[in-house]
Amino acid sequence: MDRSPGGTPGSAAEARTVARDVLVSQDRPVDESVAVDVSLVVSELVTNAFRHGGGLTGFHTFVRDEAIEILVDDASERVPAEQPRTEHGAPGGYGWPLVRRMASEVSIVPLPGGGKRIRVLIPLGPCAEKESDTAGG
Numbered sequence: 001m002d003r004s005p006g007g008t009p010g011s012a013a014e015a016r017t018v019a020r021d022v023l024v025s026q027d028r029p030v031d032e033s034v035a036v037d038v039s040l041v042v043s044e045l046v047t048n049a050f051r052h053g054g055g056l057t058g059f060h061t062f063v064r065d066e067a068i069e070i071l072v073d074d075a076s077e078r079v080p081a082e083q084p085r086t087e088h089g090a091p092g093g094y095g096w097p098l099v100r101r102m103a104s105e106v107s108i109v110p111l112p113g114g115g116k117r118i119r120v121l122i123p124l125g126p127c128a129e130k131e132s133d134t135a136g137g
Helices: 014-025 034-054 096-100 127-134
Strands: 054-062 068-075 104-111 116-123
Touching: 014 034, 014 054, 014 068, 014 127, 034 096, 034 116, 116 127
Parallel strands: none
Antiparallel strands: 054 068, 068 116, 104 116
């Protein structure tokens, strides 16, 4: 189910709202910790698209089986990389490692007209697993 808006969100806050709406529209409970993880990952990806990716060009969220799929498109072909920490307490450099740690899958593909798409899957967590376990028997 795609609950992305007709247009591309203008901010990370708008994108978080879209993702939250997808989660709450499910017919099964989703653990609050999963919702927090999804919000954090969406914030990081969308903020980076605006700051480092030449702007957000597309945003979609879907629920697939036992995970939420997040697609973030931007105008840059540059692939995110983990930055070595050179100064203790220096700002930045935490987002990409955080996204990779929270997601079960991360992929980056170039888009035909330029730019890239980052695809992230985040497991829906224990509530979704519990629901499917009880449904079978």
